Each structure stands twice: as C-alpha cells, then as structure tokens.
Amino acid sequence: MAACASLVLAALLPIPIPKISFRAFTQLNCSRNSRPSHPALFPPLLIPIVIDDLVGHFGVFELFIQDISLPRGCLKISEKYDKVFAPGCRPVEKEMEGPRANAAFVVLARNKELDGVIQSLKSIERHFNRWFHYPYVFLNDGDFDDSFKDTVKNYTSGPVEFGKIDDSMWGYPNWVDHEVAKEGIRKQGDAAIMYGGMESYHHMCRFYSGHFYKHPLLMKYEWYWRLEPEITYFCDITYDPFLEMAQANKTYGFTIAVKELRETVPNIFRYAAAYKRKYKLESKGLWEMFLEKPEEEEEPKPEEDKKDKLPEEILQNEAGENTVPDVDPEAMEGEKYNMCHFWSNFEIARLDWFRSKEYEDFFEMMDRSGGFWTERWGDAPIHSLAAGVLLSPADIHYFRDFGYRHTTIQHCPANAPARQLPRIPWLEMTTDDEKERIEEDEYWANADPVKENGVGCRCRCDTDIVDVEGKQGSCLSEWVDVAGGWASP
Numbered sequence: 001m002a003a004c005a006s007l008v009l010a011a012l013l014p015i016p017i018p019k020i021s022f023r024a025f026t027q028l029n030c031s032r033n034s035r036p037s038h039p040a041l042f043p044p045l046l047i048p049i050v051i052d053d054l055v056g057h058f059g060v061f062e063l064f065i066q067d068i069s070l071p072r073g074c075l076k077i078s079e080k081y082d083k084v085f086a087p088g089c090r091p092v093e094k095e096m097e098g099p100r101a102n103a104a105f106v107v108l109a110r111n112k113e114l115d116g117v118i119q120s121l122k123s124i125e126r127h128f129n130r131w132f133h134y135p136y137v138f139l140n141d142g143d144f145d146d147s148f149k150d151t152v153k154n155y156t157s158g159p160v161e162f163g164k165i166d167d168s169m170w171g172y173p174n175w176v177d178h179e180v181a182k183e184g185i186r187k188q189g190d191a192a193i194m195y196g197g198m199e200s201y202h203h204m205c206r207f208y209s210g211h212f213y214k215h216p217l218l219m220k221y222e223w224y225w226r227l228e229p230e231i232t233y234f235c236d237i238t239y240d241p242f243l244e245m246a247q248a249n250k251t252y253g254f255t256i257a258v259k260e261l262r263e264t265v266p267n268i269f270r271y272a273a274a275y276k277r278k279y280k281l282e283s284k285g286l287w288e289m290f291l292e293k294p295e296e297e298e299e300p301k302p303e304e305d306k307k308d309k310l311p312e313e314i315l316q317n318e319a320g321e322n323t324v325p326d327v328d329p330e331a332m333e334g335e336k337y338n339m340c341h342f343w344s345n346f347e348i349a350r351l352d353w354f355r356s357k358e359y360e361d362f363f364e365m366m367d368r369s370g371g372f373w374t375e376r377w378g379d380a381p382i383h384s385l386a387a388g389v390l391l392s393p394a395d396i397h398y399f400r401d402f403g404y405r406h407t408t409i410q411h412c413p414a415n416a417p418a419r420q421l422p423r424i425p426w427l428e429m430t431t432d433d434e435k436e437r438i439e440e441d442e443y444w445a446n447a448d449p450v451k452e453n454g455v456g457c458r459c460r461c462d463t464d465i466v467d468v469e470g471k472q473g474s475c476l477s478e479w480v481d482v483a484g485g486w487a488s489p
Helices: 092-096 111-132 146-154 178-190 199-210 241-247 268-278 312-317 357-368 379-390 434-445 476-483
Strands: 103-108 136-140 160-164 223-227 231-233 252-254 257-259 340-342 348-350 396-398 404-406 409-411
Touching: 092 111, 103 111, 103 199, 111 146, 111 223, 111 231, 146 160, 178 199, 199 357, 199 379, 223 241, 241 348, 257 476, 268 357, 268 379, 340 379, 357 379, 396 476
Parallel strands: 103 136, 103 223, 136 160, 252 396
Antiparallel strands: 223 348, 231 404, 252 348, 257 340, 404 409
16 A cells, blocks of 8 residues: 655645755755756646556555755754764674664555565665564555465565454544545545545555554554555665664654645644644644744835824724734644655654554544544644654654655665775575576665765665755755754855
C-alpha cells in the first residue's frame, strides 16, 4: 500500500515567485545536482503534473514541485539541537559486532504490490540491513498469500512476520455513523479532492495515525522504521540509527519535510491548536515550524484629519469606521498552519511516544472530530502536528545523511570528504542473471564525488530530478529556523 503521506502542492497552481532569502533555500546537503538551475521556459499554467501509476487503488500521485531557480551552495545547519550521527562512513565490520536495538521495519502492503516491495527490500538490504539484520513486520488488511510470503523471505536477511489488521484498527469505528462518513468521502470524490473519494485510503491514513503501533506484532518493539513499496536508498548506512537515536535521546526522525495540499486538511490545524489550548500546553520550540510567518504590514499612510472637515455623525457612519476587522477562518488565536509536515513514508521513531497518553489523547481528539472522513487527513500532518505540540526540536533528528527517494521526491546528500571507506562488494543473489548482478554491484561501487560539507557515505544519487530542498514546497527552511538556524560559513 502506498503511504498515506502528503502530496506536495507548490506546483499545483500558478503562483508568483515569493520573496526569499538566498540562505533560506540553499541546499545544505551539497548534493550532486546542487548546481545553478535555469528558469522554466514554459508558462506557469503548463507546470507538468506527473502521475505515477501504482498498483490498484493504493497509488501514489506526486507533483513536480516548482523549481526555485536559484543557485545553491553548501551550508551547514546549526548543531544546537541536532547533528548528523556519523558524517561519512564508519567501519561497518565493527558496527556489526555491537548490540542491536529492540526495533523492526514495518511494511504496509498487499499481495499485488509484491514487485514494489521487492524493490524496497533490495535497496534497504544493500545499503543497510545486510550488515544489521533487523526484523521485518508486514501488515495487511487482508491475508498475505503464500507466494508473497515465500518471495519476501528470499529478499530479507532478518526474521519476517506477517500480520493481519483487524476491523478494530481498519475501517469505521463503532462510534461513527457509517453513512455520514461515507457521504463525506463521496463529497470529497465529487470535489476531486486527491484520494478523497477512496474509502480505503481514509482507513489507511487513520490506521497509520493512531493504530499501527498497537498492532499485536509491534507491541514487543520499542522502535520502528517505516518502509514503503517502491522506494530507493542511495547511500550506505554504516551505523545503527536506532542505537544512535536512543543514545541521543531522540524521539522522531525524518529525512524530507514538505507541504500538504491545503484542500485535504482545511480544518486539521483548528483541532491540533484546540488540543494545545485545552491542555494549556506551551510550545517547546517545534510548534513554530508549522506556523505561517506573519506578513509584514505596510506602514499606514498619514491621512488628513477628517474631523477638521466632517461632522461627527458623518464620520460615525462612514464605510470602514467602527467595523469589526476581517477574521481569517483558518487561523486559531492568530496562528495559521503553513502546511509543512515531516513526510512520513520514511520515519524512524520511538513507539512508546505513539503509545504515550499524550499522543493517544491527541489522536483521540483529532479522531473524534471526524476529519479522517469529512476531510482527507493523512498520517504525515497528524504525526507532525502532534510532534509540534508535544516535542521540542531537540527530540527530532534530521537524517540528512540518508539518500532517499519515493516517487518523484528525493533527498540525497553529497559524500563527506576524508570520511569515505572502501566498499565491500555485495552480489544480490536473488537476481538470476549473474551478469546483471555484477553490473548492479559495479553501479553502486562508483560513488559520487565528495564535496565540502557533504555528509553521505558512498552515495550515488539519481540525477533525473532535483532534490526536494531545491524546490518550492520544501519545508527545509522551516526546520532550520527551529533547529537553530544556518551555521556560520
């Protein structure tokens, strides 16, 4: 199943290039394609929409985000609250000898998505799990067939479990009027809200928002790493991110932050802010990442003293005098959602945070609002706004050393100078053609050049698309603002 993750919106409509600082959109990861880009040569109305045809109705539809068309250099983010765990490569042989965390990969999929699952397994095994052998938990709202199970086991180096999601976690809760919920979904379909008319998509979003971490197969684990079908990793991960997260006292890790389609979550911020207000919670510094910055007000122009010229009764009745100012329907106590969120199809997180009373209370309030049916709330903004309410920037880790791609959205770092180590060849034995196996391994043996301030280990990035940080719709600058700002050059 495709992740119930966001659908970035920046290129959806023709919009003017906003006022932006050079630093705000400078690509910190110095990726291979961090070269000056060229302005688009077509009218904004012709911005292309790219549709990836996915298996069944669990497809992922992504939009090319409009290129900012600015030169990008190599800046570092402040390490006030967070820093890369291991810039470059570590001796993986030594890491293999260490302990393991109580953690697992979690994959939500259906039988017909087997090819996409294989792609993801080959990638994560090549770049990480061939050394660390963490287990996998596969979940499905139906039954996995024997062919799916047998094939998956051929591609995994760790233990594998297969589980079914029961009706208590997937579907309509017993307290909701099913017909009212279905009518809300039908209206979204009529309004052409992306995925809004797909009932099963709403079920999936709600499952990943408030139930996956309570599935019986996951109750024994403390950490999880979400793995989606049809994803690609580009860098070798030669350390254990679970252990590093625990040692650094981190709660939630991400690699891409983007903006949601506004029409899918028109009221989500109202309820998140209401939860914050109900429990009298003060921001710990992360909430501000998800707030629109106030617009600069123009200096009022001096006006003639009308009172010297007009009688009082005329002034009192003049249009605009003594009227209530306009109220923004999307704002709560002067705050407005900027649509940013952590792209949840990749996340590494502590499961006890999701199981905490605070998160459960948050989900319960959001769930009871009906937004999973009357609107198309995804788990990405739910997780993100919950983090904004409950966590601080120091609780979050940005895995900027991970190269990752899902559909047309990619983050890929440059390789760290003086911190690359020789690569151990790995012939993927499930590929029958020996020549093809050798060619694939040789491809990954030719890593990208190192760059100053690069952080990756033996990365080889795709070059057919621009990294998300170089596009309008990225929320990198919003993260940097709460994480301590850009480091001094």
